[in-house]
Amino acid sequence: MIELQKVSKHYNNTNAVDNISFEVKEGETVVLLGTSGCGKTTTLRMINRLTESTSGEIIVNGQNIKLQPAEKMRRGIGYVLQHHGLFPHYTVAENIAIVPELLKWNKNNINNRIKELLEKLKLPESIANAYPTQLSGGQQQRVGLARALAAFPPVLLMDEPLGALDPVTRADIRKEFSTLDELKRKTILMVTHDVQEAFELGDRICLMDKGKIVQIGNAKELLFNPANNFVSSFIKEQRFQLELKSILIKDVWSLLPKAFDGTDETVFSPENSLWNILETISAEQQNSTRFVSVSHNDKKQIDFASLMTAFSKYKNSLKHE
Amino acid sequence: MLEQSGKLLEQTFAHIGLTFISLFLSILIGIPAGIWISKQKKWSGTVLGIAGILQTIPSIALLGFMIPLFGIGAKPAIVALMLYAFLPIIRNTYTGITGVNAAVTDAAKGMGMTSSQILFKVELPLAMPVILAGIRTATVINVGVATLAAYIAAGGLGEFIFGGIALNNTNMILAGAIPAALLAIIFDFFLAKAQHINIKKKKKALIIIPLMLISLSSFYLLPSAISSKMLAGFTPEFMGRSDGYLGLKNKYGLKMRTVVISDAVMYKAAYEKQLDVISGYSTDGRLKAYNLVVLTDDKTIFPPYYAAPVIRQEVLQKYPEVESTLNLLAGRINDSIMTELNYKVDYLKLSPEKVARDFLTEQKLYKEPRNGKKGVIRIGSKIFGEQYILLQMYAMLLKGNTDLSVETKTGLGGTKICFDALTNKQIDMYPEYTGTGLLVLLQPDNSIVRSIIGNKEKVFQFVQKQFAEKYSIKWLKPIGFNNAYALMMRKKQASDLKIKTISQLKMYIDNN
Numbered sequence: 001m002i003e004l005q006k007v008s009k010h011y012n013n014t015n016a017v018d019n020i021s022f023e024v025k026e027g028e029t030v031v032l033l034g035t036s037g038c039g040k041t042t043t044l045r046m047i048n049r050l051t052e053s054t055s056g057e058i059i060v061n062g063q064n065i066k067l068q069p070a071e072k073m074r075r076g077i078g079y080v081l082q083h084h085g086l087f088p089h090y091t092v093a094e095n096i097a098i099v100p101e102l103l104k105w106n107k108n109n110i111n112n113r114i115k116e117l118l119e120k121l122k123l124p125e126s127i128a129n130a131y132p133t134q135l136s137g138g139q140q141q142r143v144g145l146a147r148a149l150a151a152f153p154p155v156l157l158m159d160e161p162l163g164a165l166d167p168v169t170r171a172d173i174r175k176e177f178s179t180l181d182e183l184k185r186k187t188i189l190m191v192t193h194d195v196q197e198a199f200e201l202g203d204r205i206c207l208m209d210k211g212k213i214v215q216i217g218n219a220k221e222l223l224f225n226p227a228n229n230f231v232s233s234f235i236k237e238q239r240f241q242l243e244l245k246s247i248l249i250k251d252v253w254s255l256l257p258k259a260f261d262g263t264d265e266t267v268f269s270p271e272n273s274l275w276n277i278l279e280t281i282s283a284e285q286q287n288s289t290r291f292v293s294v295s296h297n298d299k300k301q302i303d304f305a306s307l308m309t310a311f312s313k314y315k316n317s318l319k320h321e
Numbered sequence: 322m323l324e325q326s327g328k329l330l331e332q333t334f335a336h337i338g339l340t341f342i343s344l345f346l347s348i349l350i351g352i353p354a355g356i357w358i359s360k361q362k363k364w365s366g367t368v369l370g371i372a373g374i375l376q377t378i379p380s381i382a383l384l385g386f387m388i389p390l391f392g393i394g395a396k397p398a399i400v401a402l403m404l405y406a407f408l409p410i411i412r413n414t415y416t417g418i419t420g421v422n423a424a425v426t427d428a429a430k431g432m433g434m435t436s437s438q439i440l441f442k443v444e445l446p447l448a449m450p451v452i453l454a455g456i457r458t459a460t461v462i463n464v465g466v467a468t469l470a471a472y473i474a475a476g477g478l479g480e481f482i483f484g485g486i487a488l489n490n491t492n493m494i495l496a497g498a499i500p501a502a503l504l505a506i507i508f509d510f511f512l513a514k515a516q517h518i519n520i521k522k523k524k525k526a527l528i529i530i531p532l533m534l535i536s537l538s539s540f541y542l543l544p545s546a547i548s549s550k551m552l553a554g555f556t557p558e559f560m561g562r563s564d565g566y567l568g569l570k571n572k573y574g575l576k577m578r579t580v581v582i583s584d585a586v587m588y589k590a591a592y593e594k595q596l597d598v599i600s601g602y603s604t605d606g607r608l609k610a611y612n613l614v615v616l617t618d619d620k621t622i623f624p625p626y627y628a629a630p631v632i633r634q635e636v637l638q639k640y641p642e643v644e645s646t647l648n649l650l651a652g653r654i655n656d657s658i659m660t661e662l663n664y665k666v667d668y669l670k671l672s673p674e675k676v677a678r679d680f681l682t683e684q685k686l687y688k689e690p691r692n693g694k695k696g697v698i699r700i701g702s703k704i705f706g707e708q709y710i711l712l713q714m715y716a717m718l719l720k721g722n723t724d725l726s727v728e729t730k731t732g733l734g735g736t737k738i739c740f741d742a743l744t745n746k747q748i749d750m751y752p753e754y755t756g757t758g759l760l761v762l763l764q765p766d767n768s769i770v771r772s773i774i775g776n777k778e779k780v781f782q783f784v785q786k787q788f789a790e791k792y793s794i795k796w797l798k799p800i801g802f803n804n805a806y807a808l809m810m811r812k813k814q815a816s817d818l819k820i821k822t823i824s825q826l827k828m829y830i831d832n833n
Contacts, residue, residue, distance in 0.1 A: 048431055075433035085428025089446050099432050147432075157431075 001026045001187050002047060002155060007056030009042050009211075016042045018211035019056070026154075029188040030216075031202030033195065033234075039211040040191045044157050047189065048074050060155055075102055078148035078186075082160035084140045086132040092118075092143050093128040099151040117146040120182065138169040149182055156183070158190040162197065174200060195235055199242050207231055219246040224318045244275035247314060249293050249300075255310035259292045259301040268293045274307055333500050335476040339395065340463045340504070341537040343402030347459060348534070351407050352452065355414025356440065365415060372408040380405070380469045388473060388586055393554070393595045398467070398475035405466055406459035413455025417448025450516055457512040464505040468497065474554055474580035474590075478504075484581070487558030550833055554582040554596035564760070564774075565600065565806060568622040575827045588613065591811060598826065603656055603807040604707060606663030614815050615807040617822040624756040625777035626805040628707075630715065631758075632750035633743065634793045640696060644797060646722045647715060647750075649686055651798035659707065659802040666706040673706065677713035687717060693724025701730045701739050701748035707804065711752040736761050744792055754804060758784040758796070777803070 002024040009017040017039040024030040032040035045051040047058055049070045058065045065073055086095050093114050100110045118125055121142040132140055141162065148156060161177075162170045177183060178201060192198050198205050199219050206216040207230075215227040223243055226232040235242060249256075250270035259265075266284075268277055270293050281291060281304060291302040300306075358365040375383070383404065387397030421444050429439045445452075471479030481497025484490070559565035560581055569575040577598070582590065591599045592611035601608065603615050630647050637644055654662070662680060665671045681687035700715055702708035709731060716727040730748055733739045736757055742748045759770065759780055765787075773779040785796040808823055820826050 050427065050431055071433045071435050073433075074431060079428065079431035081424055081428055081431070083422075083424040085422075085424040085431075087425060087429070087443060087447075088422075098429075098434075102433055102438075 001028075001061065002189055003059040004043070004047075005057045005059075007043070007046060007058060008054050009039070009046060009051060010054045015211045017046070017053075020208075020211075020213050021056075022206055022213060022216055024187050024189050026187050027185055029183075029186075029190065029201060029203045031198040031205050032189065032191045032208060033193070033198040033202075033205050034208035035193060038208045040193075040208050041159055043208070044159055044189060044191050047157055048077050048079060075099055075151065076153055076155070078151075078153040078156040080144050080148045080156070080158040080161045082163040084132070084144035084164070086140060086143060086147070088132055091129050091131055092123075092135070095132065095143060096147050096150050098147060099153075103151055105151075113150055114146075117149060120180065121146050122176065136169075137165050138173055141165060141173060145177070154187060156186045156188045158188065160191055160193070162194075163192070170197075177201065195238055195242070199245060207234060224315070241275065243315070244278065244311070245273050247274050247311065248272065249274070249277065249302075250295065252307075252310040252314045253295065253298075253300065255313045256293075256300040256302065257306050259290075259299040261299075265290050265292045267291075268302065270295045274311060277302060278304070278307065329481070329496060329500070332476060332478050332480055332497075333504070336464070336467055336478045336501065336504065337537055339398055339402060339467045339470055339475060339477050340460065340508075341534050343399045343467075344406055344456070344460055344463055345531075345534045346399065347403045347406035347410055348456060348531075350403075351410030352414050354407075355411045355452075356418060356445075358411070359415050359418040359444075369408075369412055369415065372411050375404045376408040380466050381472065384469060384473050385586065388590070392593070393474045393582060393586065393590045394580065395470075395475045397473055398470035398477075402463050402466055402470070406463055409455040409458040409462070410452075411455075413451050413458075414448065417451030417455075418444050420451065421447045453512060453516040457509060457516065460508045460512060461505050464501060464508065468501055471557065471581050472583035473586060474582040474596075476581065480557055480560070480581045483583075484557035484561045487556065488561050490561070493561065551577055551597040551830055552595075553577050553579045553598040553600075554587050554590055555579055555600040556584050556587065557581050559600040559806065564622060564624050569808075569823070572620050572622045573823050573827050575823065575830070577830050591809065594811070597810060597814065599809050601807055601809045602804050604659040604663055604802055604804040606660060606665070606667035606706065608660050608809065609664040610668040612812050613809040614812045615809055616815070616820065616826060618805075618807070619822040619824050621775040623806040624760060624774045625780050625803055626754040626756035627777060627781060627799040627801075627803050628711065628752050628754050629781075629799040630711075630750050630797045631743065631753045631788065631794050632797065633746070634789070634795050636698065636749045637795060640698070640723070640725060642723050643698065643719065643725070644795075646718050648798050649718055649722070650714060650800055652801045653684060653686075654801045656802045659804070662710050663707050666710060673709035674713050677710050677717060680710075681714060681717055688721030690717075690720035691724055692720075693726060695724040696726070697728055698725050698750070699728045699730060699748045701733045701742055701751040703733060703735055703739055703751075704731070708752055711800070715750070715752075743794065752800075753796075755780045755784055755796075755799070756805060758788065763787050763791075 004023070005021050006019050007017060007021070008015060008019050020043065022030070032043060034040045042051055046053040047060065047065065049065060060073070060077065087098070090098070096114050096117060097110050100113060105113075114128060115125065118128060123139060123142055123146070127135060127139065132143065135143065141164070145161065148158075162173055165173065174197060190201060202219075204216060204218050205222055207214045207222065209230060215222060215231050217225075219242065222231060222235065223239070223246055248270065249268065249272050252274070253270060268291065277291070281302075293300045293302055354368060358368045378386075380401070383401045384397065387401050391397035391400055425447070426439060426443060429443045434442065467477050468479035468482055470477045471483050478497040478501045481493050482501075485493030485495075485497065555566055560579070562568070566579065580596075582596070587596070587599045588601065588605070588607040588611050590596045591613060599613075601613070607613075608615065632643070632647070662676055665676045666673050678687060698719055700712050702712040712729055712731060716729055719725055719727050730742070733742055733748075733751070736753075739748075739751050739753070740762055743751060755777070759765070759774075763784065769783075773783055781796070781799065788794040788796055808826070810820065810826075815821070818829055820829055
């Protein structure tokens with residue numbers, strides 16, 4: 001876990017980061033979101049001391065980062081960069097092996113770990129001896145992640161990990177990352193300026209502006225309970241989509257109509273977001289198919305009309321709370 | 322020929338040695354310096370500026386600056402070459418390291434590499450092609466500049482080049498220039514290979530290259546095995562002439578340790594006890610300035626170089642009074658007087674005009690110019706002090722004793738240019754030396770040379786006759802001094818060792 005207490009970074013007369021405090025709990029993913037220059041990257045870099053904080057305390061895994069040698073501390077934190085930062089003169093395998101080598105693992109363990117990571121990240125084993133420039137952008141970014149994960153760091157820092165990729169590759173890798181078992185158990189702090197990415201990958205989102213935290217909370221809190229106008233205007237563009245993505249069937253369960261018994265049903269889990277279901281329905285051409293969701297012997301009718309009605313009722317109910 | 326090819330091999334090794342010892346030292350200092358300024362950026366401007374200034378100093382001047390600090394020979398040459406190689410090596414190391422992608426060094430640091438691990442595992446390997454390009458440039462520069470090392474007795478292929486230039490021997494120039502060019506091309510080729518070596522094998526290359534450098538450097542250390550107590554420094558010209566070092570070996574059997582050195586630094590090096598014996602000219606002003614003494618040529622191997630005016634006969638027929646006027650100077654100036662006059666011009670920096678007038682006044686030969694309008698005599702001279710002084714004296718004598726006016730042309734580079742100007746009627750006269758007239762201008766058969774060379778009268782008569790017949794040019798009476806080759810030593814050392822003649826020098830060397 002990561003904890004920041006009243007941390008500031010001053011450059012000459014400007015406050016790049018101004019007295020911020022927050023915590024990333026064990027196994028949680030927090031996303032630092034904001035425009036360029038808001039201090040999010042500086043905040044991230046202060047945690048592995050690539051930038052030294054001016055004041056305040058940073059605790060990683062229960063230890064103050066300044067009370068141990070920087071190099072030793074960094075070896076316990078995975079670090080993923082926007083421009084992957086792979087060593088061009090090392091092969092893929094050698095790149096992945098960097099931290100294990102620094103930690104003096106034995107050869108066998110290192111080789112097994114490389115194999116395991118290539119498999120998990122869906123990289124062909126044949127690229128182990130290729131050089132980074134021979135890979136596609138998506139592959140490079142996956143190798144970058146594999147390298148960060150190699151020595152099983154409990155904490156992972158990611159600086160715009162998908163920032164250099166095209167939108168299609170980006171969406172693909174994002175999906176993969178969100179299903180990767182190794183990432184699920186990690187304490188992750190990630191920086192991005194992409195609102196979609198933040199809402200999709202973050203358990204909580206920390207919105208920053210001018211070196212300060214504007215709001216920190218989960219997707220619903222930011223959407224339906226914004227701290228101020230800055231928060232709502234920051235997510236205004238993608239608001240509808242984000243709302244549909246953040247509301248699950250189970251959230252609007254009571255607002256959906258009961259389903260009739262019948263045949264030829266497609267069943268959704270109530271854990272699906274409204275967005276996921278709308279996507280599937282709109283892709284489905286045959287009108288004969290009926291969609292239902294089932295939970296504890298309860299069966300609900302799902303179609304465009306019922307979902308949108310439930311969605312607007314749900315939003316209204318939040319306003320009146 | 323066999324002897325020359327052996328010497329060629331030896332000098333090629335010396336050249337390789339000079340190039341690589343200096344290159345090795347330059348790498349040893351330059352790469353750490355480049356690394357340092359890539360970390361301390363505020364110093365980069367200063368360090369690169371200094372290296373840049375070093376590079377702009379003309380090579381000969383830089384070698385000259387080294388003599389007071391390191392004497393003559395290999396040491397100053399190596400230091401100068403090392404300084405030359407600095408700029409490409411330091412700058413490319415700096416550029417190479419600062420050019421490493423920041424994301425890569427950031428990642429290295431973020432993963433917990435120490436700064437020395439980052440330097441050796443990331444920055445240096447990635448900067449290596451750029452650093453090697455710098456070393457390549459430095460190597461080619463050094464192979465070229467190392468030819469100049471021959472000026473300060475450090476050997477190398479420059480000995481052939483400068484000897485060839487001095488002796489007007491094209492083959493000899495090429496014997497030095499072609500191997501030097503080949504060396505540059507070969508080293509450049511191999512370093513280019515090294516530059517594009519597979520990244521995987523780079524670690525091996527890092528060991529191989531320094532080893533190669535050291536072993537190539539060691540070539541230079543081999544030839545210096547011979548040693549004797551006395552060291553002689555001879556000009557490239559003297560080394561190659563049969564009336565120079567070759568004659569000393571043949572006629573006197575003189576065998577001593579020699580180095581090749583430029584005339585410009587030779588006298589001073591003898592004065593500073595860097596050299597014991599040098600080849601000089603018997604009337605050179607520096608003889609006096611540096612307190613040297615001429616050894617008697619008791620077996621007369623050095624041809625006589627008596628100075629006398631040479632003049633077109635046509636001019637003498639037109640203005641018969643010229644001959645007697647010019648002959649006023651005949652026999653008036655002996656070796657020591659000429660040395661004294663040269664000393665005043667070359668060393669005390671008095672103007673040739675003042676020195677000439679003072680001398681003529683003292684000899685009661687000076688007369689106020691008559692400003693006559695009868696005609697013009699054009700006097701030429703080669704470009705060195707002694708000739709300027711003689712030219713001024715003749716001009717004064719002609720203006721004071723005849724109604725002729727005088728035009729002087731002092732910019733006529735060397736013997737060939739002066740003589741051509743005379744035969745093409747662009748000048749009327751200039752001072753020439755009997756030895757030069759015989760060996761450079763007439764170049765008769767060896768048998769003739771051998772029969773007359775030991776006798777100054779015979780030489781004078783021969784050139785006088787031949788010039789009159791071939792070119793209608795008359796040699797007037799000799800002025801008196803003999804500006805010939807001479808072996809010189811420091812006065813103190815010569816008297817301590819009781820050496821007055823070349824034979825005594827040979828005896829001393831053989832006995833010690």
